[in-house]
Amino acid sequence: MSRFLMADAPVAIGVLQRELLLPQAGGFCSFEGWVRQTNDGRAVSGIDYKAFRPLALTEGQAILEEATARFAICAATAMHRIGYLAVGETAVWIGVAAPHRDAAFGACRFIIDEIKRRVPIWKQEHYEAGETGWVACHDVR
Template sequence: MTRFLMADGPVDSVALRTCLLRAEAGGFCSFEGWVRQTNDGRPVLGITYEAYAPLAVTEGQTILDEALARFDITDVVATHRSGYLRVGEIAVWIGVAAPHRDAAFRACRYVIDEIKKRVPIWKHEHYADGKAGWVACHRSE
């Protein structure tokens, strides 16, 4: 089953969360990464995300498989957007279900950190002054 998706349209976090509902899960943790209005003090209008989709999906799935093996979790799903996103839109969504909250939190953090490091996604920020620039996605913040 593919648990990591690249999406070219809005993220349906309700549907993603619903697919994680399990009777054995007592905890759920999610992370939403949004496009923010400033970066390094510069006003941002939006971001264009570009990805090499076949490798992004394969590497994303590997990360989710690692989380399943490494943490006591029931299931995990994640999606990352591509294309142009406006301020406030969801760029990345991760959900983790687990018998207990600690594993859900730790797995969620692991997944976002590894996506930022390993998945081939690039972001091109569009600034209010009409300029644009490529920004590294691999920061751990």
């Protein structure tokens, strides 16, 4: 029921969300990561997302299954974009439907935290000044 998607082009989020509209679901929590205009004070023109795709898919799916086991949710979907995204585009979307809001919030937060910690995806920022840089941030352990 829960699934992790990687997409090379923008996805119709409304469609993914409607799939989570299950009879027992009373609360829905979602998180989106957007490409910001600045990072650490530098003007960003876009971000290039690269993934080690087969492992990213299995690890992303494992995270959703862990979330389903740990929280009283109905279903969860996560979508991560790959490729070059302009400022304002949605890089990641997570949607969680649950009978009650506690589980929806808890699972949604768990999923984004674990994606950032474990899924082999890397972002290379492109700056207005012309350079690029790999964003080194999260602990992988």
